[in-house]
Amino acid sequence: MVEQQQNKNEELYNVEELRQYLLEGNIESFRESFLELHPYDQAQFYEKVGPDIRKTIYQFLSPQEMALIFEAIELEDEEYEQFLKEMDTVYGAEMLSYMYTDDAVDVLNELDDEHRESYLEIMxxxxxxxxxxxxxxxxxTAGAIMTKEYVSIxxxxxxxxxxxxxxxxxxxxxTIYYVFVVDENHCLTGVISLRDLIISDEDTLIKDIMNERVVYVKVSDDQEDIAQIMKDYNFLAIPVVNESNKLIGIITVDDIxxxxxxxxxxxxxxxxxxxDIDDIEAxxxxxATKRLPWLIMLLFLGMITATLMGQFEETLDKVALLALFIPLISGTSGNSGTQALAVAVRxxxxxxIDEKSKMKMLLREVLTGLITGIVCGLIVVGIIFVWKHTLVVGLLVGAAxxxxxxxxxxxxxxxxLLIHKLGVDPAVASGPFITTLNDVTSILIYLGLATTFLGQLS
Amino acid sequence: MVEQQQNKNEELYNVEELRQYLLEGNIESFRESFLELHPYDQAQFYEKVGPDIRKTIYQFLSPQEMALIFEAIELEDEEYEQFLKEMDTVYGAEMLSYMYTDDAVDVLNELDDEHRESYLEIMxxxxxxxxxxxxxxxxxTAGAIMTKEYVSIxxxxxxxxxxxxxxxxxxxxxTIYYVFVVDENHCLTGVISLRDLIISDEDTLIKDIMNERVVYVKVSDDQEDIAQIMKDYNFLAIPVVNESNKLIGIITVDDIxxxxxxxxxxxxxxxxxxxDIDDIEAxxxxxATKRLPWLIMLLFLGMITATLMGQFEETLDKVALLALFIPLISGTSGNSGTQALAVAVRxxxxxxIDEKSKMKMLLREVLTGLITGIVCGLIVVGIIFVWKHTLVVGLLVGAAxxxxxxxxxxxxxxxxLLIHKLGVDPAVASGPFITTLNDVTSILIYLGLATTFLGQLS
Known part of the structure; x- marks a missing residue:
């Protein structure tokens, strides 16, 4: 697929030719070839040519044409600032005012206050x-991703x-595929799709054919909840209202x-x-700066494990064989914890998972833990018996x-679930964190059991 | 948000009232209230009422009306079979033929061969x-998710x-928001949006205003690549062509x-x-069946760790203190491995990450590993020196x-990257797998170093 697409793009436009037109200052040929492209392809070209050639592009394209490119472009956060600084401030301000408000705001959000003000002063x-x-x-929130460019009647x-x-x-x-219907106070009262409009008689009143059961979101709603609604209902756009039910924007499917x-x-x-996962270009x-905080925090947690294990140094000293199974036990407990975590967070x-299904899920996990625990425990007893010919150590490790x-x-x-209840994003109970916590408990269980049954071991 | 939505749904329809109509056999009132709902809400109601009441729904709704519900419904795989079995076969077959082909195929895919055949015979x-x-x-592939219900001229x-x-x-x-343009052989030659159609003069020829640079996908293309294209270009639908460039279907944004x-x-x-993460209802x-294969596989890998550690039993026997840091070392190496893995897989x-950026990324990771490794190592030396007042063990653990x-x-x-190169989905190099592999290597490094410098330790 990717190959086909690349070949196709080569058919679609010739990068070298476009670059040549720019270097030669051949404005007519450049505009003719370039403006035929889809804004996404224009953005790809624009992004890759480098600052010198981009300066020529700014001379060859109007701010309005440039606005389409900036709506389609996908840059790293700091690149927006960098690209905008290449432009004349008046040109940049004009381009921003031609963009859909939500896209313009996305760009402006990446700039420092002073730089942002310099544009807002001119617009x-x-x-x-x-x-x-x-x-x-x-x-x-809905307010941050909505756009003001909707059609209402x-x-x-x-x-x-x-x-x-x-x-x-x-x-x-x-989008013009939904028309939002409002009363004289601009309160949302209905919606009608272009599909319905084109098959209706021209003299029909909108209120007779509109859908009054319009699903909307409030301006302060969380974007993740909105995504869920749009996914469920397969909407191409959803209206956003303020506290007094006034229509103030829409959110389109591409943003979702x-x-x-x-x-x-x-x-x-x-x-x-x-x-932040998107650090491939970093x-x-x-x-390292992004990964170190986690690693260091987990190092300290790991040190707690070591400290607690220190309590069992005597046991370990007597039966060195015990140490061999420490990675196995902590690894297995970490793995099963991560599995349960992934299901819960997702x-x-x-x-x-809501209030009602919570207890049901916890009970389910207890039973799942019991089943997987017993199965894995029995397997381990078997392996250790075959390998080390000792039933006592096998039973100990299996039980642990x-x-x-x-x-x-x-x-x-x-x-x-607990973290979510406290109003915090449950994903912060991340994999490594749960894994390290499980390390501690599993080793305590293991060495605790070992110390208790020490007599049988030696 | 969720609350607001729930309140809103209560306003939108009264579950108890609908249920009452069904129990009373009040077909008129039921149809009046129910058919006003969005298909997604209809599906929610239908899914929750239980088999007895659903039997009445089949009597009250036509197969065509039922088709809309089935297009909107989101069920567990095995539930499709179960729900269809509640219906009369002829009713079910008729419903399936009213559904969009792609949705009907999704349902039929969940049935066993015999059951599927029973429908296909009647349709x-x-x-x-x-x-x-x-x-x-x-x-x-594109073929499996495309629909045949598109508009072409x-x-x-x-x-x-x-x-x-x-x-x-x-x-x-x-979707009627894109019209796909074909020649007399039904080969794809262009596309025009309803947006462009409604602002054009009625006598204009399509070929004069259509967009000839139509982006399409091939029927065998991978769905993930198609999703990327639709995301990049913000398309609401994309045409699918066969090997001879004939238009054979479209893929819409809701499926993407x-x-x-x-x-x-x-x-x-x-x-x-x-x-499979979606086992909350399971x-x-x-x-347990879904999680055990992983756990058991990793148990065996963990046994390899134990076996390899067995080679160092003598060292562990001499310096029991060494065992305390095993979970710390394997945990930290597992954590940093998972971090690197997540960035690469994503x-x-x-x-x-493509062919070109691959080497750059690997080099980046080597340097990142060096930096994080040295920082964490130094921190560990410090902690162990303060805690255990031994520089030798600290240096050993830090180096490891x-x-x-x-x-x-x-x-x-x-x-x-290697797995991807071999044509396999890189996500199979899953977290626990990499973690366990890293367990083995990190412990080998640690105990190897310890055995080498054993003289200094005791």
Whole structure:
């Protein structure tokens, strides 16, 4: 697939040719070839050519044309600042005002205050007002990802006038496939799809054919919950209302895809104990800085394990054989804890685990822990008996593994539920954290049992 | 948010009232209230009422109305079979033929061969042909997720005739927001959006306004690659062509969202060592069955660790203090390996790591491993010196931790790249697997160093 796509892109446009036009200053040929491309391909080219050639692009394209590229581009956070600094401030400000408000806000959010102000000072007051409104919303809420470019009409309009509004708004609106219906106070009262509009008689009143059971979100709603609703209902866009039910924006499916991606990466990276997964382009120093806090925190936790084990130094001194199974026991308990954790964190994130199903799930995990613990314990007794011909050590290790798996499975599901209850994202109970905690308990169980039955061992 | 949504749903429909209508056999009131709901809400109600009440629903709703519910429903794999068995076979077959082909195929895929055949025998031959075509495509390819319900027109049509086609197809097509343009051989030549159609003059020829640079995918392309393209280009739908460039289907954004979700869950569950994360509703036995293969495999790997450690029993026997730091060292190396693994697997999945950037990434990881290793090593030397007042053991443990982190970081990034190169999904190099491998190497490094410098220790 990737290959086919690359070949296709080569057919679609010739990078070298475009670059040549820019170097030669051949504005006409460049515009002719370049403006035919999909904004995403334009953005790919723009991003890769380097700052010198980009300077020529700014001369060859209008701020409005550049706005399309910036809507399609996907940059590292700090690159937005860098790319904008290459442009003339007036050109940049004009480009930003041509962008959809939500995309412009995303870019402006990456700039330092002073740099951002320099643009807002030049832009026209209406746009600045819209942008400031969005900038004020908290991150990860509906307000922060919504756009102001939607199509709305009054309930008493006809299909004909709705189509006229649509045609006029088509070049600017982010989606024209839903028209949102409002009353004279701009309160949301319904929705109608373009699909329904084109099959309706032109003289029909909107309020007679609109869907009154419109699903909406509030401006302060969490983006993850909104993603869930749009996934469930298969919406292409969802309206956003304020506290007084006034329509103030919409969220489109493309932004929701980004949210889903982001949240999944987020859960994933937390399970792995890295604060930010997207550091493939980062320098080794930056990568190390991101990973070290976790590693060091876990080092200290590991030291606690060592301290606690110190209590059993005497036992270990007497039966060195015991030490051989420490990695096995802590590893197995860590693994089963991570499994339970993953199921719980994912279940909470997708909303499948709620207040009602919580106890049921905990009980389920207790039983699962019992079953997996007993099975693994028996296997271990068998292996050690065959290998070391000792039943006592085998039984000891088997019992320790069974207990550890049970405890780890319960901890892996209970801790995220507890953290969630406290209002914190359960993904912070990350994999390495649970693993290290389970290390401690499993080794305590093991060496505790060993010390108790020390007489039988030697 | 969730609360608001629940309140809203209560406003939207009264579950008890609907249930009452069904129990009373009040078909008119039920249909009036129920058919007003969004199919997703209908599906939620349908799914929850239980088999007895569902039997009444089948009497009250036509197969066509039931088809909408089945398109919106999200069930566990085995529940499809169970729900279909509640219906009359003819009713079920008719419902399946009213569904979008891709959704019908998803349902049919969950049935056993005999059960599936019983439906295909009754359905009309045209639908069966389409269904069989889709059933034949390999899972996770474009063919398996595409739908046949798209709108296509000939290049030489006018905007007016295109709009007429759209109006006629609107009730059946999965999306009418893109019209795909084909030549007389049904080869794909362009695309035009409904947005462009409604702002164009009615007498314009389609070929004059269509976008000829249409991005398409091949029927055998992998669904993850397609998701990437749709994300990049923000498409609502993408056309699928066969080997001879004939248009044979489309993939819509709602299916792509499911793919993104599925793939993210997949990577996540593999990192945690569970084959299938969605087992919140599963019984403890089923959950245990899913987790045990991993746990047992890792038990055997852990036994290898124990065997290798057996080589150093003498060293451990002499200096029991050494055993205290085994969990610390293996834990830290496991953690840093998982971090590197997560970055690599995610990078490969999102396409950010390709042939070119591979070596750069490996080099980056080597340096990151060096930095994190040295920092953690120094911290450990410090802690052990303060705690145990021994520099020798501290240096030994510190050196072992530094080496282990370096090796684990390299392994965590190199192994997924290697597996990917061999054409296997890199996520199979899951967290617990890498962790256990790193256990082995880190302990070998530690006890190897300890045995070498044994003279200094005692």
């Amino acid at each position: 026209d007051s209406e746009t600045v007002e819209e942008i400031n409104e969005l900038l004020a919303y908290e991150e990860y 009054l309930e008493n309009s006809t299909v004909r006038s709705a189509m006229t509004v649509l045609r006029n708004e088509a070049p600017n609106a982010e 895809i980004d949210v889903i991606d982001e949240e999944a990466s987020d859960d994933y990276s937390k399970l792995a104990g890295v604060t 320098s080794p120093f930056k990568a 279940g909470i994130a997708t909303g499948e 593994i069974s207990c550890s798996i049970l405890v780890a499975t319960i901890a892996g599901s209970f801790i995220p | 009309d031959s045209e639908t069966v042909e389409e269904i069989n075509e889709l059933l034949a495509y390999e899972e996770y 000939l290049e030489n049509s006018t905007v007016r005739s295109a709009m007429t086609v759209l109006r006629n197809e609107a009730p059946n097509a999965e 969202i499911d793919v993104i979700d599925e793939e993210a869950s997949d990577d996540y569950s593999k990192l945690a060592g569970v084959t 019984s403890p036995f089923k959950a 990078g490969i999945a999102t396409g950010e 931790i530094s080496c282990s982190i370096l090796v684990a970081t390299i392994a965590g990034s190199f192994i997924p």
